[in-house]
Amino acid sequence: MATATAQRRPAAPPGRLARRGGRRGGRGRSAALAGYLFVLPVAACFAVFVAYPFLRSMYLSLTRWSGFGDPEFIGLDNFDHLMSDPVFWDALWTTLFFTLACTVLQTVVPLLLAVLLNRGWRFGVVFRTVIFVPAVVSFVVTGSLWQMVYDPNFGLLNRFLDDLGLGSLAHPWLADPSTVLPALVLVSLWQAAGLYMLIFLAGLQGIDPALYEAARIDGASPARQFRHVTVPMLRNVIAVVVLLNVVNGFKTFDVIYVMTGGGPNRASEVLGTYLYGLAFGSSAGAVPSFGYATAISMIVFVLCLVATLVQVRVNRRARDVF
Amino acid sequence: MSSSPRAAAAPALPAQARARRRPRALLGRALGYLTLLVVAAGSAYPLVWMLLTSLRPRNTVFGGGFFPSPDEITFDAYREAWTGLDFPRHFLVTLVITAVTVAGVVALATLSGYAFAHLEFRGKQVIYVTLLSSIMLPVTAIVIPLFLELDTLGLLNSQGGLIMVYIGTSVPFAMFLMRAFFETLPRELVNAARVDGAGEFAIFLRVMLPLAAPGAATVVIFQFMNTWNEFLFAQTFLQQPEDLPLQPVLYSVVGQHSTDWPLLCASLTMSILPIVVVYVRMQRRFVAGLTLGAVKN
Structure with missing residues (x-):
């Protein structure tokens, strides 16, 4: 959210000037009215399906609150309880570990692939297309497929190892x-690498070839060219990729829910699967605890915000340094 | 994009390598090629295996080599998924939900994206940033209150309710893409139309909208993919088995038929077919969208 503020700031002065110009006549007023009207449907959607649910x-x-009757206000008790909930702490550490590992791998590997691919190859488009295909496959399909790949008895991976002796x-x-x-x-990397590689490729296309020439x-x-030309020139793209990775890591849910449900014995329980289980059954097996689960969701939100x-x-x- | 990397971005390197024919450069080239081959193989391997497994009879799945022998190839698993799992119905449900969502998102995003790019009004920046902030909001943080809200509105278990949630939660990102696209169009077009006395909505409809097709195409691809693949909301907000879109259906199929790999693989393969076709056919617009969304901003 603040990203946009920071990046839009340079654009503000011309906007303000134009607005002042617009206010002079009736045309400006009708344009402003149109602006509000055009934005209204999106703002309404935002209010109903994002802002209100968030508040x-x-x-x-x-x-x-278990979903029946009225919620009982208990102040910060949920957060107090979180502090002494070992499952929460384990899920938090697992989330942080998963996020860190994914962010590092899913930034470095795609970047190197993009640089390699960008050097120009016969069949380069084929490589690019094939490496990207996993990114269009849903989390459910990815998870189910890799469950079979990892199957202990007949899975692709164990049989592959067997074939190699x-x-x-x-x-x-x-x-x-x-x-x-x-x-x-590894599943996450398999699926995400192609997308981030494409983003880096798009960024690489924007670098002036003269810089490499020089x-x-x-x-x-x-x-050295990579270190002193590619990385500095891609600084903003790298920042975007890292941020996307971190946020996606914090809010991870689907693949883990599909593949392990947080198991075995909560070893892969992350905040997303923990709170979902608390609210919509399965893991707790008891009455839903919407209050406690939303408290965890607030922690996820704070992580993303930070x-x-x-x-x-x-x-x-x-930006100041360079 | 297909030939431009070779032509524009790094023209000298391969040429240099070819010209000098230095052994080290050749070796580097070979290693690079090998790396790409291995990575591409690793990306494709599970998907190819899935396709091959879906064509096997059930009794040869757990033995035998990677490739099924030609005479044992069978479409039984597809037939079974098609009739036994009521696949056409869920396919249609997914298609309708996705189509309506995409149409709604494109309409709202085009309108608002244009307004933020070319119209001036008080509080524009604040409104824009507020709307855009929802991109960073994790869905797991709002799934519970959304569930409760739909319940209150009587829209739980309704595909209409699910579609509204999809539109509401995805429109900010689409709006961001459309604004970035509209900003690439010259404002003189708007000003000239204004001088000609056209109304604001007419300017949008007649002048700008016809030029917006490339940007809208990008939004269509992203949105089609996201909605077709969405799992969390569909799984949470819909409960009637016959109303479910593909993703939650696949999830329950995996739970119920976990050892019937040909059936599983056939279902999974059919479910990704539309997405893969759309992506491969419209790849260039997709890449253009990434450039617009991630690189420019």
């Missing part, structure tokens, strides 16, 4: 608490 979430996080490495990947998270991170004349090796604000801060400082 209600804030309120519900301060209540105890590495049968001893065969493993119940999703059933072992120590391998389930890396296995899920670097080469100065005798810079490809590695990530956004940090990104804006870092981005602005980086």
Whole structure:
């Protein structure tokens, strides 16, 4: 949210000037009226399906409520309870670990792939298309497919290891608490790499070839060109990719819900699956606790907010340096 | 985009490598090619396996090699998914939900995107940033109150309610894309039409909308993909089994037939077909959209 504020700021003065000009006559007023009318439907949607639910979430996080009768206001008791809830802390750490691993892998791998692909190859378009295809596949399909890939007895992965003579490495990947998270991170990478690679490719197209020309004349090796031309020129794109990764990591739900349901024994429980289970059954097995679950959702929101604000801060400082 | 990387962005490198024919450059080239091959193979492998498994008879799934022998290929699993799982119905439901959502999102996003790009009104920046802030709001943070809200409005278990939630929650990002697109169009067009005495809505409808097709196409692709693939809201807000779109149906199929891999793979394959076709055919617009959305802003 603040991203947009920071980036739009330079555009503000011309906008203000134009507005002042517009206010002079009736035309300006009719344009302004049209502006409000054109924006009204979106604003209404926003109010009903985003703003109101969000505000209600804030309120519900301060209540105890099973969905029947009226919510009972209990102040900060839910958050107090969170502090001593071991499942919450485990889910928080799992979320942070998952987010960190995904962010690092899903930034570095796509960036290197994009740089490689951008050097021009016969069949480059085919490579690009194939690597991107997993990104259009839904989380449910991805999760179900990889469940079969990881199947302990007949899964693609264990049979592949067997064929390589590495049968001893065969493993119940999703059933072992120590391998389930890396296995899920790999699925995430498989699906996300193509999208971020395309974003980086689009960014690379925008770099002036003359910069590389100059670097080469100065005798810079490809590695130095990468470090001193590509990375600085892609700074904003990298920032966007990192932010998208972090936010997507914090709000992870679908793949884990489909593949493990947070198991085995909560080893892959993240905040998203924990709060969903509390509100809509399964994991608690008891009455829904909407109040407690929304309190956790507020924690997810705060994590995303902090990530956004940090990104804006870092981005602005980086801009000052360069 | 297809040939431009070679032509524009790094023209000298391959040429240089070819010209000098240095062994080291050739080796680097070969390693690069190999890397791309391995990565592409890793991306495609599970999907190809899924396709092949969907064509096998049930009794050869757990044995045998990677490729089924030609004489054992069968479409039984597709037949079963088609009739046994009532696939056409859920396919149609998904198509209708997606089509209505896409139409709604494109209409609202075009209108508001244009307003934010070319009309001046008080509080424009504040309104824009407020609306856009919802991009960063995690859906898991609003799924519970949305569920309660739909319940209050009597729209739980209704596809109409689900569509409204889809439109409401996805329109801000689409609006962001359309605004970025409209900003690439010259404002003189608007001003000239105004001088000619055209009304604001007429300017939008007759002058700007016809030029908006490329931007709208991008929104259509993104929205089609997101809505077709959406799981959390559909799973939470709809309960009647016969009304469900594909994603929650697939989820329950996986739960009920977890050992019937050909059936599973056939269902999964059919469900991604429309998406893959749309993406492969409209790839260029997709890339253009990414440039507009992620790189420019």
